[in-house]
Amino acid sequence: MGLKDLFKLKRSRKGLGVPPKEIISGEEISELWTQCKSCNTMIYNNDLKKNLMICPKCEHHFRISSYERIEQLIDAGTWEEVNCSIETDDPLKFHDLKSYADRVEAAKKTSGTTEAIITGTAKIKGYDFALGVMEFSFLGGSMGSVVGERIARLCEIAIENKFPLVLVSSSGGARMHEGLFSLMQMAKTSSSLAKLRDNNLLFISLLADPTYGGVSASFATLGDIIIAEPKAKIGFAGPRVIEETIRQKLPKNFQTAEYLLEHGQLDMVVHRKDLKNKLAQLIKMHVQMPKPEFVETGN
Amino acid sequence: MSSNEKKMKKNSNFVLEFEKPLGSLLEKIDELEESNVEGCEDVIERLKKEFKELKERIYTNLQPHQRLQIARHPDRPYSLDYVKELGTNWIELHGDRSGSDDGAIVGGLLELTEGQTVVVVGNEKGRGIKEKQKRNFGMPQPWGYEKAMRLFKHAETFNLPIITLIDTPGAYPGLEAEAKGQSIAIARSIQLMSTLKVPIIAVITGEGGSGGALALGVANRVLMLEHSVYSVISPEGCAAILWRTREKSSEAATALRITAKELLDLGLIDEIITEPSGGAHKNYQSSATNIKESILRHLNQLKGFSLEELQEDRMKKFRHFGAFIG
Numbered sequence: 217m218g219l220k221d222l223f224k225l226k227r228s229r230k231g232l233g234v235p236p237k238e239i240i241s242g243e244e245i246s247e248l249w250t251q252c253k254s255c256n257t258m259i260y261n262n263d264l265k266k267n268l269m270i271c272p273k274c275e276h277h278f279r280i281s282s283y284e285r286i287e288q289l290i291d292a293g294t295w296e297e298v299n300c301s302i303e304t305d306d307p308l309k310f311h312d313l314k315s316y317a318d319r320v321e322a323a324k325k326t327s328g329t330t331e332a333i334i335t336g337t338a339k340i341k342g343y344d345f346a347l348g349v350m351e352f353s354f355l356g357g358s359m360g361s362v363v364g365e366r367i368a369r370l371c372e373i374a375i376e377n378k379f380p381l382v383l384v385s386s387s388g389g390a391r392m393h394e395g396l397f398s399l400m401q402m403a404k405t406s407s408s409l410a411k412l413r414d415n416n417l418l419f420i421s422l423l424a425d426p427t428y429g430g431v432s433a434s435f436a437t438l439g440d441i442i443i444a445e446p447k448a449k450i451g452f453a454g455p456r457v458i459e460e461t462i463r464q465k466l467p468k469n470f471q472t473a474e475y476l477l478e479h480g481q482l483d484m485v486v487h488r489k490d491l492k493n494k495l496a497q498l499i500k501m502h503v504q505m506p507k508p509e510f511v512e513t514g515n
Numbered sequence: 516m517s518s519n520e521k522k523m524k525k526n527s528n529f530v531l532e533f534e535k536p537l538g539s540l541l542e543k544i545d546e547l548e549e550s551n552v553e554g555c556e557d558v559i560e561r562l563k564k565e566f567k568e569l570k571e572r573i574y575t576n577l578q579p580h581q582r583l584q585i586a587r588h589p590d591r592p593y594s595l596d597y598v599k600e601l602g603t604n605w606i607e608l609h610g611d612r613s614g615s616d617d618g619a620i621v622g623g624l625l626e627l628t629e630g631q632t633v634v635v636v637g638n639e640k641g642r643g644i645k646e647k648q649k650r651n652f653g654m655p656q657p658w659g660y661e662k663a664m665r666l667f668k669h670a671e672t673f674n675l676p677i678i679t680l681i682d683t684p685g686a687y688p689g690l691e692a693e694a695k696g697q698s699i700a701i702a703r704s705i706q707l708m709s710t711l712k713v714p715i716i717a718v719i720t721g722e723g724g725s726g727g728a729l730a731l732g733v734a735n736r737v738l739m740l741e742h743s744v745y746s747v748i749s750p751e752g753c754a755a756i757l758w759r760t761r762e763k764s765s766e767a768a769t770a771l772r773i774t775a776k777e778l779l780d781l782g783l784i785d786e787i788i789t790e791p792s793g794g795a796h797k798n799y800q801s802s803a804t805n806i807k808e809s810i811l812r813h814l815n816q817l818k819g820f821s822l823e824e825l826q827e828d829r830m831k832k833f834r835h836f837g838a839f840i841g
Contacts, residue, residue, distance in 0.1 A: 303841050307838035311770065361837035390748070394838065395770075395772050396746065399746075400783065400836035411830070429726070430747070452726075461688050464690070479694050481696045
């Protein structure tokens with residue numbers, strides 16, 4: 217260990233107490249503490265996790281990973297993942313500052329998932345359902361061919377088993393690196409959901425922060441019932457693009473879940489703590505009692 | 516070089532950068548012809564031949580960003596230009612029946628051939644600054660898609676084929692658009708189109724700008740004009756995000772594969788419609804004739820389909836789009 221490293225160690229040790237604000241402006245402060253982006257409170261990580269990744273002081277909902285979400289929503293031990301073998305291809309051999317292939321490899325490492333959505337079946341308060349959860353840390357939760365295909369297949373599984381479907385969105389939109397293939401996933405997912413509706417199966421769309429672009433303009437807003445988490449940002453175009461286009465300041469609560477509720481685009485804003493109960497209740501209320509079969513009485 | 520071309524050159528102030536060598540050659544020829552100097556016929560002949568070859572070379576080797584320039588050419592024919600040429604008895608229908616009539620989307624009834632009525636729904640960019648403002652430069656608002664959906668349903672009720680003409684930079688990114696549910700409007704239009712029980716043919720005539728274009732693009736047959744483009748994001752937008760500068764938009768245009776030829780090779784569109792030499796704006800009529808020929812041929816192919824089969828055909832088509840391993 218060199219002299220420089222010694223000093224480094226000292227500095228980082230300092231951070232273990234309640235560190236001064238200048239040092240903690242980054243995202244990952246330490247393994248023990250996280251700073252709330254909304255109210256700047258330092259929260260002990262264990263407390264944050266116990267509180268479903270909600271700030272205990274200001275109720276800010278942190279973004280959570282797909283597996284954390286799944287764990288929060290389903291009955292323990294009921295998860296059966298499907299579509300895992302469908303993996304990313306690179307149909308355009310896309311290359312910007314980095315190659316798409318490299319970006320995908322890096323995304324797999326940082327997110328710990330195989331793509332920007334995880335799909336499966338599970339139980340919620342005893343009710344069977346199909347569940348897809350987007351992973352924002354995988355290339356901004358962008359929708360490419362794999363996301364589209366996994367959703368389409370999940371719809372088919374739901375139809376086959378007569379399960380209701382819940383999709384949790386968190387995405388910047390369509391994935392540029394797959395070009396028009398990505399755009400076509402908007403049509404693929406939307407038409408798969410039309411088939412689900414033809415089968416009278418419930419689709420609940422849950423919008424988490426953020427839901428934008430090609431995802432919000434396809435399956436995410438096609439729910440029979442649409443729910444959003446408090447303060448989640450949801451929209452078609454990003455706020456910067458809109459400001460540049462219309463050259464005026466946007467209202468403070470613009471594109472928040474609450475704004476969308478006010479404008480008739482959502483059914484409800486539900487606190488993360490109440491989500492499981494609410495989803496289970498909604499599913500329960502849509503499970504129809506089997507219709508009495510028509511019996512031919514003859515003459 | 517036809518007199519038509521000379522006229523276009525004189526009328527149009529919009530000469531694209533890559534067309535400039537053609538323009539200067541044309542000027543030389545004009546000068547020589549007007550000078551009436553004896554003995555220069557040979558030179559004129561040679562220059563004319565050179566002009567023809569150069570033109571051929573330029574237009575067969577266009578780079579994606581150059582095609583994009585043609586697709587965005589201010590003289591390019593728009594939907595209201597095409598409906599005049601595609602058939603007879605164009606009757607425009609207006610309004611979303613809910614308080615608005617978006618000028619960026621036009622629609623109506625058209626007799627394509629005698630006895631063959633179709634519903635046409637298309638983007639309209641508008642010509643001239645006033646008209647462009649009225650049409651919002653072809654960028655629809657949510658109520659534009661409501662208007663489109665109302666017309667799609669009309670077509671289904673009366674068993675009329677639907678023709679969509681797509682030429683939009685994208686759905687409008689505005690404050691009111693968001694407040695009124697731009698995302699939902701696009702999603703619903705996409706979903707509705709996928710379920711309709713009538714033949715649908717979509718023609719990308721200029722810019723196929725992302726979700727705002729797809730909202731009119733879920734069709735049994737998707738056709739593209741030779742110099743049109745179709746993209747998940749504008750090359751400028753893509754460059755700003757991935758290259759962190761809009762200046763790299765020509766690189767982005769290449770990487771995104773936005774041209775008709777590339778998309779046909781990728782299996783994402785069904786056919787390329789040839790444009791008159793130099794682009795559709797050089798000759799509206801001939802461009803419309805090519806479009807009409809293609810539409811009629813595809814409609815004819817779809818004649819044997821039952822209503823259910825038409826829906827199934829479309830759903831299957833879009834179900835299969837995707838490139839993945841496994």
